[in-house]
Amino acid sequence: MLYAEDELDGQALVRRGNLRRALQLVFDNSGSETRAGIARATGLTAATASSLVAELIDQRLVAEVGQAASTGGKRATVLAIDATHHLFLVVVLRYADAHAALIALDGSSIYEERIVYTSEDRDQVIRTMLGRIANRFGARLLAAAVQLPGATDGRVVLESVQLEWVDLPLADELSELLGAPVLLVNDVDAEAVAETIASGSSGGRRLFLHMGIGVGATVTLDGEPEAGPHARMGEIGHVRVVFGDEARACPCGRRGCLESAASMPAMLGPGFDEGMDAAQVRALIESADPALLAGGAIALGRVITMLTAMLDPGEVVIGGSAAGLGEEFLDLVRAETELPPSGTVRVSVRGATGGIVSFAGAAQFALRTALGVRWSAAQLAE
Template sequence: MLNSDDTLDTQAALRRANLRRALQLVFSEPGVQTRAGIARATGLTAATASSLVAELIDLDLIVDGEQAASTGGKRATTLTIDASRHLIVVVVIRPSEAALALVALDGTVVESRRISYAPSSRDAVLDEAVARIAAEYAGRLLVVGVQLPGTTDGRRVLESVQLDWTDVALADRLERAIGVPVLLVNDVDAEAIAEAAREDEAAGYRLFVHLGTGIGAAVTLDGELAPGPRDRAGEIGHVQVQFGDDARACRCGRRGCLEAVASMTAMLGDDVDDAMDEAAIAVLAASADERRLVVGARALAGSIRLIAAVLDAREVVIGGPARALGDRFLRLVQSEIDYPAMGTVGVSVRYSAADASISTGVAQVALSRALGVRWSPAQLRPASVAAP
């Protein structure tokens, strides 16, 4: 039997769950949802629904909105997201710079800024930047989401070739500087989440491949990230795909890695940087060596074909700055994939619909971690967090 403490714990847990359900209903239909709608959707009494709404208002998470359309009786008051109080901090770390933004609960960007650094000054500059935000927005910060290239368990950077970090306790360090919870998100995972979140409904497996100065992958199932148990899922950039004399040297110190042949730098040259805009990369792509593009497309397609066959993926999406390579590169990849193995079916390949410079994915992960809710697709589109 439950003792009195167990009963209290159960009641508290049920209350928290109902608060999240009510909050999600408002996040799904801001400016439309009502107290009566929450009661109907949850099966709770009108009094309980009103009590949940009152608590969410007290927590500065939602506010009363406009009057709903009349249905014959007294017009109900709609509920919407309170964007005036809490802020989510997003930090996108790249090798030589970072983009920082403050995002309100309704997904709008309140402020964005950019910082630059050298590898030797990166830690100090990042710490100073988040400490400055903590001072400027004291009492308003809810959570920090940090997007970075490399593997992470959400607290530590396990390994990042691009940042030259191994086993770095980054979340702990930034929490000391900013004073609110910090979570780390792999950049490709964040892109895949942002891509999936653009859809009202997403079904089946999707393989998302980031193609930039590095290469990584992520898998979503029915719109949700499908991570591995050891936080290493999608680390395909340094899998060997070339052998013998043809194997190119990779910056990781080995030879024949997928990144060494199919990354943007491998195909377009060392002038490419993930922070470059699409137009600048397109100029480099227009004069690129066709042979390098063909070799890169074949290596990438071979890797995709194997992974897609294992997953029975319904589609493959290429993200990152690769969109600047244009249709000719996409056709090269698709033509190589269009030779399916016996017993498999073909899979379509397209570029990501999301802008490579934005990071709505990490903002969504941070929101879910802090409040247990998700933005609707319509909200995520304007929630883009871009470097100025």
Template sequence: MLSTDDGFDTQASVRRANLRRALQLVFRNPGTQTRAGIARATGLTAATASSLVAELIENRLIIEGEQAASTGGKRATTLSVDASHHLILVLVIQPRHVDIALVALDGTEVDIRRVSYSVENRDLALDEAVSAVAEEFRGRLLAAGVQLPGTTDGRSVLESVQLKWEDVPLAERFERVLGAPVLLINDVDAEAIAEAGMEESPSGYRLFIHLGGGVGAAVTLDGELAPGPRDRAGEIGHVQVVFAEAARACRCGQRGCLESAAALGAMLGEEFSDAMDAPEIRELAAQADEEHLDEGARALARAVKLIGALLDPIEVVIGGPATQLGPRFLDRVRRETEYPARGTAQVPVRYADPRVSLAAGAAQAALTAALGVRWNPEQLRAASASSL
């Protein structure tokens, strides 16, 4: 379709780049963008802009709509995203089930389903689920985003403790069945991408921290993921932030890790599970030991202050099940992150936007990998409308 790897500066690569620019303009302003608007925004000639639009229409990426308001001359025809053909497949893999969503190019959800499995039959169940989607939607799949807990380079699962996978070439395996490109993405990275996409023009560094059964983080810069050269940026759960007698044993074998204090199991008790729904988590939080919540807030604040001093982020966003802890926990973290020293700045800390679903980030990542474009916030909210 629209390769995002332009290689050398050839005429073909320039053409692809211009196609992506034109397509992004339609994605940004669907229903109001026109050929003339694309020409003005890109500096291209009217003939070139019309040629780009014709190719995008032929590839079933955009469609013509109604005529725009008259500006004194001939009324231009508006352009919109074609939601009738291409689909983005999203797989959100968890230890005991996979949530599957198919999202149209305008961000609307076409289909959603869940497949449960055991540890023993997980691989077979996943392959069968992917095969079923491929058979049902063959010829319409543009790309797939596979979201999972663990580290990945986009092609292989480097390590997933929860799934007990190591060096699994999952993208290649699914591509053989789907006949479409597959991108693997860490679940926290996906959350961070979706959160940044809720802004029209995201800028600066943003630190996203997921608190659930474990602790993970991701950094975005101007809305784009900043993964690091070894694809392990954000693995902060086992950084030591609690010391001496206050340090608790961690499941990794060390003591004083951030996860040992700030993971929800540490704060709410062993009854907590990532499979719990929001009301169950709120009920646990209401019964939780206040001292454990304070310890978790202090430990998290230490990590936030250290990372914040280095990155100077525009804000810190806390996501995952921790958003159900309510304003009291958030206020604790905010108090602990205050700097009394001169020359320092208070970093805003907030909970993740409740309108954003976990599947939206994987869908956005797959769309960008395939076409080099982003949804606008309204489209991303449409992709977040599912129950995933």
């Protein structure tokens, strides 16, 4: 497959790059792309384009689906993504539940499963679900992406406060269970990539913040999350931003952390659950203490002010469950960032775009890692 590059020589790497270019063109124009179109778009010869397509068909990534309209000569054969075989598994892990989805190459979900668990039975319940999926779909799995709250280097869960995991080699464990490569993805990084898909804009630098059970952030540059040397980019939930009598206890054991003020449970109470829809969140807001909402907005605004002064992003996007808080909450955050520090500029703050499936970001990570291509928002629409 396209992801096996460890021992390729220069000529093979060039061909691998051309295969990805050709495949991306079919992803972008599935059902209308042709061999001639690939040759024109890439500048390759017709013979080379035909050879690339033949290899993609052989790998069951692309299929011939008919003939294009006649332009006076022999009608060209139309190409489309072959969605009949290869699958990606996406697993979104949260504090009390998980959502698994099997995604075909055209971005469609062919199977989904949700589970709930406690901290005592979580590991076994997750592995039991994945065992069922592996038994049924294992022969078709191309790769898997596991989205989780916490720091990860893609192979190891370095630390997850919510899941109580530290230095857990989860990717290797699940890869053995599934019989396919597994990539671990930080939940905020996945959401930031989903925002890139949904907004249709990947240019420049964007600061993305997630609000849910916890609070996290990431920075994307031209649509890709920037990674630090310790894989801890954006772990801001347990930075102290509230002091004195106003500092509240945080689940981490300290007081005054951002999460203790601006997480959804901190503002809306323990009844909040990340599985709630926007209407359910709104119901909690109506009974919430306005002072807690205002305090959360102020704490979040302070952090945004500091981060934008340091990072100089083009915009700030707030995602996660924040959509349920509405523009009223965002206005409170904007008010706190209205007067930027001297020498800096005010950066716009908006809510996430939405409109695509909840697992879109992790799915994109899996696709890009395995095949080096991307889906569009239309292919991952809700």
